[in-house]
Amino acid sequence: MPVYNEKVMDHFMNPRNVGEIENADGVGEVGNPVCGDMMTFYIKVKNNHISDVKYKTFGCGAAIAVSSMVSDMAKGKTLEEAKKLTPALVAKELEGLPKNKYHCSNLGAQALNKAIDDYLKKQGKTAKSQKGGKK
Amino acid sequence: MREVYLDNVATTPVLPEVLETMLPYFKDAYGNVQSLHNWGDKAREAVEDARIKVADLIKGEAEEVIFTASGTESNNFAVKGLAMAQQSKGRHIVVSAIEHFSVLHSARTLEKWGFEVTEVPVDKYGLVDPNEVAKSLRKDTILVSVMHANSEVGTIEPIKEIAAVVKKSGAVFHTDAVASAGTIPVDVRELGVDALSLAGNEFYGPKGVGALWLKKGVRIIPFLDGGVQEGGRRAGTENVPAIAGLGKAAELAKAEMAKRARRLSPLRDNLIAGLPQKIEHVIVTGHPTQRLPGHASFCIEFIEGESMLMLLNSKGIAVSSGSACTSRALKASHVLIAMGLPHEIAQGSLLFSFGLDNTEDDVDYVLETMPPIVERLRQMSPLYAKFLKDKAKGGK
Numbered sequence: 248m249p250v251y252n253e254k255v256m257d258h259f260m261n262p263r264n265v266g267e268i269e270n271a272d273g274v275g276e277v278g279n280p281v282c283g284d285m286m287t288f289y290i291k292v293k294n295n296h297i298s299d300v301k302y303k304t305f306g307c308g309a310a311i312a313v314s315s316m317v318s319d320m321a322k323g324k325t326l327e328e329a330k331k332l333t334p335a336l337v338a339k340e341l342e343g344l345p346k347n348k349y350h351c352s353n354l355g356a357q358a359l360n361k362a363i364d365d366y367l368k369k370q371g372k373t374a375k376s377q378k379g380g381k382k
Numbered sequence: 383m384r385e386v387y388l389d390n391v392a393t394t395p396v397l398p399e400v401l402e403t404m405l406p407y408f409k410d411a412y413g414n415v416q417s418l419h420n421w422g423d424k425a426r427e428a429v430e431d432a433r434i435k436v437a438d439l440i441k442g443e444a445e446e447v448i449f450t451a452s453g454t455e456s457n458n459f460a461v462k463g464l465a466m467a468q469q470s471k472g473r474h475i476v477v478s479a480i481e482h483f484s485v486l487h488s489a490r491t492l493e494k495w496g497f498e499v500t501e502v503p504v505d506k507y508g509l510v511d512p513n514e515v516a517k518s519l520r521k522d523t524i525l526v527s528v529m530h531a532n533s534e535v536g537t538i539e540p541i542k543e544i545a546a547v548v549k550k551s552g553a554v555f556h557t558d559a560v561a562s563a564g565t566i567p568v569d570v571r572e573l574g575v576d577a578l579s580l581a582g583n584e585f586y587g588p589k590g591v592g593a594l595w596l597k598k599g600v601r602i603i604p605f606l607d608g609g610v611q612e613g614g615r616r617a618g619t620e621n622v623p624a625i626a627g628l629g630k631a632a633e634l635a636k637a638e639m640a641k642r643a644r645r646l647s648p649l650r651d652n653l654i655a656g657l658p659q660k661i662e663h664v665i666v667t668g669h670p671t672q673r674l675p676g677h678a679s680f681c682i683e684f685i686e687g688e689s690m691l692m693l694l695n696s697k698g699i700a701v702s703s704g705s706a707c708t709s710r711a712l713k714a715s716h717v718l719i720a721m722g723l724p725h726e727i728a729q730g731s732l733l734f735s736f737g738l739d740n741t742e743d744d745v746d747y748v749l750e751t752m753p754p755i756v757e758r759l760r761q762m763s764p765l766y767a768k769f770l771k772d773k774a775k776g777g778k
Binding site for chain 2: 259260262265266267276280281283284285286287302303304305306307308310311
């Protein structure tokens with residue numbers, strides 16, 4: 248059994264914001280089952296703020312706790328603020344992760360980032376393509 | 383909270399009789415086996431008595447039993463020590479793809495030392511085909527190591543047939559019987575092996591003690607150099623209490639083996655039959671009939687093992703998994719991958735291993751606890767969402 252702290256266990260046992268958003272403004276998928284974890288983040292954007300965020304996660308306790316924490320941290324933030332969410336910040340907010348589970352915090356921040364990029368792409372703000380990075 | 387221990391492949395508890403046998407060698411009879419006085423004599427008697435009992439368990443001779451500190455040590459000793467001792471005849475060794483890491487990694491080390499290693503594949507049940515072993519043999523093959531039973535999927539290998547093939551080639555044959563010795567009948571002469579590893583904590587003995595049975599006349603290079611202990615083949619002060627405990631555990635295992643199997647097999651069978659009825663998309667791993675008595679292993683599709691393990695633990699159920707996340711190396715079980723299971727399915731591996739303390743009620747408790755846990759994790763699984771979408775599209 249990996250040694251998770253209370254906060255990680257709380258987010259694992261009671262994950263916040265689990266689910267999918269129909270007609271999400273941005274979707275970001277990272278990871279694959281080969282490496283053990285897979286996350287899909289969905290965001291709704293209103294006035295440049297993340298008004299809603301949900302996710303689905305396949306993975307270990309840390310992966311689930313990270314997803315939950317990232318969703319909590321991203322909610323209500325501006326896109327710029329949300330993009331600044333780093334794996335280190337997520338791990339810190341979870342009061343630490345076991346060393347060999349640190350990559351999970353990478354995935355969470357990456358998935359959120361990808362969802363924001365997807366939204367911006369759809370808005371035509373960063374890329375020429377209007378189609379966006381559908382999964 | 384109800385507590386159900388179903389991780390007997392990780393370790394069994396120590397039986398009270400075994401503990402009783404061990405205690406005097408901590409307290410009064412604490413002598414060193416090598417000492418030439420009464421204290422030494424008592425310790426020596428305990429070790430030699432245990433040697434006879436371990437030999438009896440596997441139908442070998444007492445003088446062929448070398449005590450070690452674990453199954454892992456026995457496997458390291460056998461693979462490296464036998465290869466080193468035979469290297470004038472050749473430098474090729476053969477192992478199966480599903481060996482325990484103590485065999486596989488020993489083989490890797492031998493590769494670094496200039497040996498060549500061939501890994502023999504297994505079928506979807508984890509069975510090694512003796513013909514595949516025959517195909518892998520070369521003129522310079524000096525050692526073959528195939529496990530007797532696999533602890534992760536419970537499959538029992540056709541060791542007698544494999545040993546017969548190896549014998550013809552003249553190579554030395556070692557089998558890792560850590561998962562099987564003390565649980566199912568093991569007869570070293572009947573199996574036709576040259577060396578066999580076993581460990582105490584797999585059959586109600588203490589941890590930190592194992593044995594290597596080595597057929598008389600087979601050469602091995604000592605793994606630990608030092609004094610004259612274990613005939614000069616394994617130096618280091620004997621762990622007398624643990625060895626005495628191993629001996630007692632072996633004696634009890636031999637006497638009660640059939641009775642234990644009769645108790646454990648129905649628990650295994652009921653879980654193997656029951657779980658796929660309660661939960662959709664469950665795969666039973668390992669061989670349907672050629673398997674260890676208390677061993678039920680599965681892959682639960684669309685979800686990952688560690689998170690299942692944690693939720694089961696929160697309900698008092700202790701199991702293990704071969705998922706990448708539960709392994710320190712973050713790699714999915716090499717056993718399941720070798721059996722041809724895709725990574726995403728291997729990630730959902732779960733292993734229930736019953737012991738003498740378990741009852742039919744424990745099976746029922748697992749059968750009622752598992753479905754909501756699986757449902758909960760599937761509800762948050764992107765793989766399951768994808769599966770449902772594809773199913774709706776395909777009308778499957």
